[in-house]
Amino acid sequence: IDKDDRRLGLVRKLADTQKTSVAYVNLVGGQDDLVFDGDSLFVNSDGSLVARGQQFAEDIVLIDFDGTNGTLVSEHVNTKADDNWQVWNALVLGLRDYVKKNGFSSVVLGLSGGIDSAVVATIAADAIGGENVFGVSMPSKYSSDHSKGDAAILAGNIGCHFETVTIEPMVQTFESNLELTGLASENLQARMRGVILMAMSNSAGHLTLTTGNKSELAVGYSTIYGDSVGGFAPIKDVEKTMVWQLARWRNSWALENGETPPIPENSISKPPSAELRPGQTDQDSLPEYAELDAILDAYVEKRQGVAEIIASGFDATTVEKVVGLVDRAEWKRRQGAIGPKITDMAFGRDRRLPITNKYKG
Template sequence: MKIFLAQQNYHIGNFESNTQKIICAIEEAKKQGGDLILFSELSVCGYAPKDFLEFDDFIGKCYAAIDEIKQYADTIGVLIGAPDRNPVREGKDLFNAAYFLYEKEVKGIAHKTCLPNYDVFDEYRYFEPAYDWKVMEFKGKKLAITICEDIWNLGDNPMYRICPMDELMKQQPDVMLNLSASPFDYTHDEDRKATIKANVTKYKLPLFYCNAVGSQTEIIFDGTSYVFDKDANLCGKLPSFQSSLQSFILNDDGTIDAPIIEPASRVPDKELNPIALEENLNIEQVYDAIVMGIRDYFTKMGFTKAILGSSGGIDSAVTLALACEALGADNVRAVLMPSEYSTGHSVSDAEALSKNLNNPYDIVPIKNIYDSFLQELKPIFKDLPFSIAEENIQSRSRGNLLMAIANKFGYILLNTSNKSELATGYGTLYGDMAGGLGVLGDCYKMQVYALAKYINRNAEIIPENIITKAPSAELRPGQKDSDSLPDYSILDKLLFQYIERRQGPKEIKAQGFDAALVDRVLKMVNINEYKRNQFCPIIRISPKAFGVGRRVPIVGKYLS
């Protein structure tokens, strides 16, 4: 049997575009003599549609798209993902479903059993779990069809009571097919392989796994679809961060007519769960994910041009380089806004960077604007000493300038704050925290440095002085980040334990971190939740990002 995997980039709610992509892939698979083609989870409407699922018109458009697609499923079997109304009306109104189309008909519908509602997932809000499980017969084969999370429960996951593959195995299937929308993070690729291997090892069946690709606001889907033979050898892998259509021959004995990419002995047996921050871990994937996140956000929102503040520091430099790669250098405008506290090399470094990238840039000093603010505020500030108020006026002046230019010329402002800063509240609301998209908001400072080195892997794009100089907000004379924050090499590791690993103060202190430092840092994280609550969407690259996947009270006493 010739089986195609269609790894495609969908646009949530764009039924015309999604349907045409699906139909084009079906037609190409038919030309190549395909028997069956597999698409990803909720491919018809895009994943995750969230509260769009509560609109009857949205569900109606899903059904209309399926009716159109099934006309092309004449000589080929087609598996697509879409919501399915619950006819019984007991429980939720919808199922998360896989539709099996053949001979221009809906031959069967498989419902998702395991509905995740952790981190970025909230499926149980909308869907009812499956309550029956049936293999689907096709061309002499019995197909065991599951959806994403279903294969992450091998009967030993306390989150779920039912293991769908255990139920399907009672009907003696020949092959496992999984429609997935599994988000990227820099630890997840090995997790997936380990999970698929565990399924194949347990059930002794080949598995075809089709994952979504593309960015949906902050969540990145990397694709990286897999094909495993019955002996748990990896025989097929679609590219990461790209749309792709590939075919594989499934033999009657459960082998795959393709070279073995990784023998079962080399495929990991367990999930990758780092116990400490490794700033270089899969940094190439992190780079590709952020580039895709920027590009898809702009493309799907109908934007074309970006703007950002270029300070001569590492964060804005890396953001600028990533944006130029994603959108093209001509479409990214950098604005240098020196103040009386800016060092001379800040401007020269930022200019050198833009010249290396060949992107347009402007120099707009803020001294006169800053002085005007101080003059108007003098009757209120009187002779009080210089403080954070004056520092933040500078940052907010820059934010106003950037937004003014963005409004005038139709740019979207890219935010350059990193995860270390966002965690500790080291940023100014309505100033350097302004923006439409957080590019580095899920990258710790040490990961930003790792990205800079990766960007410079073939040639010096980011000037070396930007990478080596001490980071500074330059809002007062001689200011350094280290005046307010611990050394990033220590801070980032501590934050990783609290945010990614959800370790409390006792556990973190037991790892050798200074007790007073732990108390100080955790307090900074918790009292600054109000700032993060007002922040823009952040491109997610870690197992636990700020935003939709981390829900912490703004007003709370714990560790504060």
């Protein structure tokens, strides 16, 4: 995020230092968890921007060199896009190239009716076409009618394949043979869904997408071998508050371009819930996401310590809880799928800490 601004500043500084025009040519495309954004730059010695290539797309830029004064001349100038557009297109390009370069032609994912799966499904449809996206609703006895309905509406909006596979008979079979209660019973539901998705992947050759966001990944709010299963995680470096922001932006973009907003408003506005027990919401276990993401930004992105974060105004008990969750979840993150890096401190590539440690904030 904002890498294009920093890059332009560096190129201008180089032009000023060397007293010459500079052509900065950048790669475009996805490579595993890296996304190269294009945005090639051409700057004169006075720092003026002469031309700019497209972002997240191949482009041909024609530049004339004036030999009399050593300046570059071009009519090819692209305006800088806003951050939401850049992030969305980075995620789309990262997913598209990962799918195609690894020999897949389709993806499968669970559609819960929630915001995360809705955003991931829409990214997938933008990347490879809705006809190549297979969405699966896997309700349990705790799934609300509105969640099932929201999943179906989303599928219709993006034009993806959609089917429903209830997990209740499978869960009952396990529970009739194993005495499971509490968290073990909740996790069983998530793992049944993971088994279904991977079975469909094996059967039809789909790439399975996992829909966890960076906030959940940070604090370990997921079921290992359950909702975390998959070969690619499109929003693993996107915090929850930005997931909502991107959803609203994508819907607004659709309206501005005469299209149907893909993401149901109910998926955006309702309280997030894993729906693994009656009346469950994410905030039963976590702070409000606005507060959680602010603490995570301080601890993960800015690498501040507990004392420094508390001194900035956050509740001490909440900070200590969040930091503890982050530190204890390292083992889960190590086993997660890769996904596009869009921040300076992505888990797995940039923030690498030992699983076995006694470090405390």
